[in-house]
Amino acid sequence: MQRGDPGEHLGARSWLLGAVGGGGDSCEVKDANSALLSNYETLKYISKTPCRHQSPEIVREFLTALKSHKLTKAEKLQLLNHRPVTAVEIQLMVEESEERLTEEQIEALLHTVTSILPAEPEAEQKKKTNSDVAMDEEDPA
Amino acid sequence: MFVLVEMVDTVRIPPWQFQRKLNDSIAEELNKKLANKVVYNVGLCICLFDITKLEDAYVFPGDGASHTKVHFRYVVFHPFLDEILIGKIKGCSPEGVHVSLGFFHDILIPPESLQQPAKFDEAEQVWVWEYETEEGAHDLYMDTGEEIRFRVVDESFVDTSPTGPSSADATASSEELPKKEAPYTLVGSISEPGLGLLSWWTSN
Numbered sequence: 001m002q003r004g005d006p007g008e009h010l011g012a013r014s015w016l017l018g019a020v021g022g023g024g025d026s027c028e029v030k031d032a033n034s035a036l037l038s039n040y041e042t043l044k045y046i047s048k049t050p051c052r053h054q055s056p057e058i059v060r061e062f063l064t065a066l067k068s069h070k071l072t073k074a075e076k077l078q079l080l081n082h083r084p085v086t087a088v089e090i091q092l093m094v095e096e097s098e099e100r101l102t103e104e105q106i107e108a109l110l111h112t113v114t115s116i117l118p119a120e121p122e123a124e125q126k127k128k129t130n131s132d133v134a135m136d137e138e139d140p141a
Numbered sequence: 142m143f144v145l146v147e148m149v150d151t152v153r154i155p156p157w158q159f160q161r162k163l164n165d166s167i168a169e170e171l172n173k174k175l176a177n178k179v180v181y182n183v184g185l186c187i188c189l190f191d192i193t194k195l196e197d198a199y200v201f202p203g204d205g206a207s208h209t210k211v212h213f214r215y216v217v218f219h220p221f222l223d224e225i226l227i228g229k230i231k232g233c234s235p236e237g238v239h240v241s242l243g244f245f246h247d248i249l250i251p252p253e254s255l256q257q258p259a260k261f262d263e264a265e266q267v268w269v270w271e272y273e274t275e276e277g278a279h280d281l282y283m284d285t286g287e288e289i290r291f292r293v294v295d296e297s298f299v300d301t302s303p304t305g306p307s308s309a310d311a312t313a314s315s316e317e318l319p320k321k322e323a324p325y326t327l328v329g330s331i332s333e334p335g336l337g338l339l340s341w342w343t344s345n
Binding site for chain 2: 039041042074078081082086092
């Protein structure tokens with residue numbers, strides 16, 4: 001970290017200091033340029049992803065369940081971040097999924113993802129009603 | 142998307158902050174210095190994760206402040222190559238589609254990486270995917286504010302540290318400031334099935 005000052009991010013809004021007066025003196029804003037919080041934006045972004053419902057136990061459970069599929073770290077990370085629900089999404093995140101995974105394995109993977117990783121509450125509701133309809137249609141056996 | 146980067150730095154605490162706990166002062170100084178800044182070849186620093194080691198603090202002659210060498214880990218935004226990300230379309234221009242992640246805005250999808258065939262609608266200044274089916278061609282517009290799933294294919298870091306005074310420029314340049322370059326840009330691609338606007342691929 002000896003390179004000198006790092007470059008300022010374009011459109012930068014730096015970390016807000018707020019009033020950090022020491023003991024007793026009047027509050028003063030140390031850095032007048034800081035207006036908005038970039039960390040707030042990051043938090044907002046993350047809170048819209050499926051990750052917000054996860055906990056360390058869920059992540060551990062998910063990774064143990066995935067051991068049999070032999071996926072790379074990057075692929076497991078993307079599955080955690082995005083919670084794919086369709087085979088197309090799995091193909092995007094798992095390299096050469098057609099060669100490495102058979103159709104049943106892809107289905108099993110999707111099932112593992114959707115059952116262990118929690119979804120958005122309203123999406124769950126919608127899916128329940130949808131899957132009821134689907135079950136009626138596709139009943140061969 | 143985010144990585145933990147181990148760094149070492151010397152933090153200066155001025156004397157009027159000596160009454161605070163050292164860890165708190167150091168955490169604040171590190172955040173002030175690095176948060177929302179791009180470190181060359183590392184990424185966009187978000188916030189301090191933890192302090193791993195604090196070495197002895199020294200006070201040097203002539204300066205009443207204490208200097209502490211700190212080993213710490215910082216949360217840095219640095220997506221790996223080929224990672225899939227979901228962002229919002231900020232706008233379209235002839236250079237391509239500009240995507241933003243809310244906290245990071247310098248993402249560009251060049252025209253050759255769009256779903257082909259694509260054309261630029263000059264009237265509305267928006268890129269369009271001309272999707273062919275048996276019924277005919279559908280024009281799928283890439284409107285601002287739409288969520289888009291893309292793959293990171295390239296990244297580039299530009300060193301924006303100030304250079305010394307340039308060799309005498311007799312002719313004063315017309316523009317006051319040189320063009321501001323983004324220190325960290327990402328290049329994305331949506332030319333695969335599953336990529337592009339989320340509304341294109343929802344199977345409901």
